[in-house]
Amino acid sequence: MKLKKKIPLIDQHDKFGMWGGKFGGNFVPETLKKPIKDLENLFNKLRNNKSFIKERDGHFKSWIGVPTRFIKLNNLSNHVGGAQIWSKVVSDANGGAHKIYNATVHCLLAKKAGKKFIVGDTGAGYAGKMLSMAAKKFGLKCKIFMGAKDIKRQQPNVKAMKKNGAEVIPVYTGSQTLVDAVSECMRYWVANCDTTAMCVGSTVGPNIFVKICGWSTSQISRELKVQIKKEFGSIPKKLKLYNCVGGGSSSYGFWSEFMDYSKKHIELIGVEAGGPKNSKKHAAPLTYGSKLGILHGAMQYVNQKNGQIEETESISAGLDYPGVSPLHCFLKDTKRARYTAASDEEALEAYKLVTRFEKLRPSLEPSHAFAVAIKEAKKFSKDTVFCVNSCGDSQKDRNILRAKLGKKYDKFN
Amino acid sequence: MINLISQAFNKSKKNNRPALLTYTVAGDNTKKKSLDILKSISKYVDICELGFPHNTPIADGGQIQTSAYRAIKNGVKLNDVFKIVKDFKKSKYDKPLILMGYYNMIFQYGENNFLDKCKKSGVNGIIVVDLPWPENKAFSKKCKKKNICFVQLISPTTSYDRAKKIFKDSHDMIYYISMLSTTGGKLKITPKEILTNYRKIKKINPKKNCVIGFGITEKSIGKLKSADGLVVGSAICKEITKSIAKRQNPVTNVSKIVIKLKNRIL
DSSP: OOOSSSSGGGGOOTTTTTTTTTTOOOOOOOHHHHHHHHHHHHHHHHHHHHHHHHHHHHHHHIIOSOOOOOEEOOOHHHHHHHHHHEEEEEESSSSSSTTHHHHHHHHHHHTTTTTOOOEEEEEESHHHHHHHHHHHHOOOOEEEEEHHHHHHHHHHHHHHHHHOOOOOEEOOOTTHHHHHHHHHHHHHHHTTTTTTTESSSSSSHHHHHHHHHHHHHTTHHHHHHHHHHHSSSSOSSSSEEEEOOOOSHHHHHHHHHGGSSSSTTEEEEEEEEETTTTTOOOOTTTTTTOOEEEEETTTOOOOOOOOOOOOOOOOOOOOOOOOOOOHHHHHTTTSSSEEEEHHHHHHHHHHHHHHHHSSOBHHHHHHHHHHHHOOOOOOOOTTTEEEEEEOBBBGGGGGHHHHHHOOOGGGGO | OHHHHHHHHHHHHHHTSSSEEEEEEEEOOOOOOOOHHHHHHHTTTTTEEOOOSSSSSSSOOOHHHHHHHHHHHTHHHHHHHHHHHHHHHHHHHTTTTEEEHOOOOHHHHHHHHHHHHHHHHHHOEETTTTTOOTTHHHHHHHHHHOEEEEEEEEESOHHHHHHHHHHOOSSSEEEEOSSSSSOOOOOOSOHHHHHHHHHHHTOOOTTTTEEEESSOHHHHHHHGGSSSSSEEEHHHHHHHHHHHHTTHHHHHHHHHHHHHHHHHHO
């Protein structure tokens, strides 16, 4: 298994849609074969179409607000000591997280396909919130599937979705979290694929959804590359890119432009959700060596027992998923990226530290990445540049933060 | 050796009626009850489909999901499913039985191991919901080697050209999905429209046995009689759920429903 250079990772799959002959693919009911093929054809036609790219970039610029900031966290770096810690503040994007890129592209594609309805899944509520925003902007009717447990813990985003006119459909099956929301959303699409477009909220699902999402979030690293060169004159000799990994959409987007560099030069570190310290449950299939299996149409490493998908546990709804993108499975097996996990407690500690020293409020998802970056920074000298993708804003987590850390962490600037 | 599945179709054709296929979930609501249900309904049914439960089913509606969750909660694993099949076949060797489920269960068990166990316990056919053509080519060949019928699925979204290719790689039986829906959805189109679509597909090779499933109930089954076979699943799972809620015996209640279904197609 080997990574190819000069070809985007999203295109390095075989004719069955598998990366490294092992991950991804299209394990879907027959009914979905045609809508998936249609979406593939449309996407392949449009992704190289100049006027479509212009349209996309126009929306990215005027509506999403690109580029998002690339800032040095001086106070945090000084406090921690060691490597310089920087952050790409992707939460600057309209709506407060990276999910807006994928949602916008899916709505554009749905419009081109002549669809009037769009459905999507959501865990933390960001994918749903952004899809509802984009759907409203592009005049599509929108339904969002969300686990009942997540609806309870991510109320601010639920309210936002409803305000945007989306119908939020609670999912009561299984663990009532993201995994069940994705299943229910796919079932809905099976029954309504003639009139309705589906947006999968991350780089997971059947092959084409992995590709579209990765293509969309790649905006992050395109910006970052320019910003780094501008800041340092060239790419620093030792650069490390930290990103949380749930499904893996923000991390893929954060890394995609840097794949061809050696890992000694630019190291890619993915941080999964380790769950509560004293719990056996986690959402870290790559870190803890989960077995290969099929979830939501794709072969991937996934938490499972006797063929049944296992329940996960994490304080961050956005990372609370038993599987992980086939792209990350491929990056793990080719050793291009390194994966590790942070516990709920470590993420909360990191949140406290970052907000104490900086005017930055990462949501619980990127707080996992900060936890590992802070831990590792001490081992390096100042010429090493750490960059953490702050891919979401903690506004949505205010209830959890208040309950776990007390009232003073509930303030937002 | 002709597969029991083909024999069942020949028999029902001789009697000028479609074959009746039922779907129940192994271990719903207990291992023993699901075996009793199978044994009891097999008197009226031509081919029994038995689901092996999975907890992230992407093509099943509420009724079958409920049955599957019940079975999983009862601790049903693939080995239990094979045990149920074996026990069933001890007394009903001639009744064809098809296992139906999702690919991850088979993948985790190991394809070869799974097929060996199928052969040993007496399984006659396999339906894998999320292993479409052409991804299923290798597995379907392995099934053929064991004289197990791999059932290909065709849906209203399947193009004619694709359907032709699927037919070419199919075995004794093909499953036509009645409409765009998960299992057990309300019929969105009339039985007449379903049959029109069905006949177009059937024409590709009239010799192949092609059954219709998804959304078929007591109400609609009579109107679809001209098909080679008809599958009822969710309506039966629903009956089990109802029986449990009313504290009645699901075995008798399900049998009653199956008799009614059978009478509608005679």
